[in-house]
Amino acid sequence: MSFKELPHIKARPGDIAKNVIAVGDPGRVDLLSQLLEERRVVNEHRGLKVVTGTYKGVKVSIATHGIGCPSAMIVFEELGILGARRFVRVGTTGGLRRDIRVGDVVVATGAGYTQGGCGLGQYMPGICGATSPHPVLTARIMESLSRHGVRFLAGPVYSSDAFYAEDPSFAEKMSHLGFVAVEMEAAGLFALGWMRGWETAAVLVVSDVLPSEEKVFLTTAELADKFTSVAKAVLDVFSELRD
Numbered sequence: 001m002s003f004k005e006l007p008h009i010k011a012r013p014g015d016i017a018k019n020v021i022a023v024g025d026p027g028r029v030d031l032l033s034q035l036l037e038e039r040r041v042v043n044e045h046r047g048l049k050v051v052t053g054t055y056k057g058v059k060v061s062i063a064t065h066g067i068g069c070p071s072a073m074i075v076f077e078e079l080g081i082l083g084a085r086r087f088v089r090v091g092t093t094g095g096l097r098r099d100i101r102v103g104d105v106v107v108a109t110g111a112g113y114t115q116g117g118c119g120l121g122q123y124m125p126g127i128c129g130a131t132s133p134h135p136v137l138t139a140r141i142m143e144s145l146s147r148h149g150v151r152f153l154a155g156p157v158y159s160s161d162a163f164y165a166e167d168p169s170f171a172e173k174m175s176h177l178g179f180v181a182v183e184m185e186a187a188g189l190f191a192l193g194w195m196r197g198w199e200t201a202a203v204l205v206v207s208d209v210l211p212s213e214e215k216v217f218l219t220t221a222e223l224a225d226k227f228t229s230v231a232k233a234v235l236d237v238f239s240e241l242r243d
Helices: 026-035 069-081 135-147 168-176 186-196 224-240
Strands: 019-023 037-043 050-055 058-064 086-095 105-113 153-159 181-183 199-209
Touching: 019 026, 019 069, 019 224, 026 050, 026 058, 026 224, 050 224, 058 069, 058 224, 069 186, 086 135, 086 186, 086 224, 105 135, 105 186, 135 199, 135 224, 153 186, 168 181, 181 199, 186 199, 199 224
Parallel strands: 019 058, 019 086, 086 199, 105 153, 153 181
Antiparallel strands: 037 050, 050 058, 086 181, 105 199
């Protein structure tokens, strides 16, 4: 598919870094871009805010991918066309186990999805996609989180297509299947990574716990300190990978 100008990310060649932190909430772009120097907004079209700057001399873009795999995969594809080659999703997730607490950090080691869903049914009809993150990048991020004193749980997540279809019975079923948390974009990112030759990873902050009787859903602002700590760990990895 060829466009004179991309339909959604109206950035120009050279505006997008090889290294990308991808987030669902444009408010998180505003928060995390404060960690960059020489930052500038390179896209605001359709509310998909993208800021590019430098961190320890390495060029980084922080991009809004929206909600759900179909939205996110459009953004990932267009960022890839513009030069992105390494994507780390820094997002929120819902805990599926009773021992998980709001504010915990989850490093996704894989992502399940509903067969035919997550936008992947059109990419690979009849095939279950390879929805694991890049192992070396993920290992580097886990090491960096540990150096930064950020405790985390590593495990598989489930990429849901329907936010309001999730309930305690869903959580019980999915936790019994081995999933530790639920979110909405990782499976699409990981599958595209293997298809397009990108390095991908996802580090998620628990905003709510589905089995909990206490219904709490924390926002980016309320989790700002945790997101900042996670982002610093990811940015340090980018600064070490100067290729």
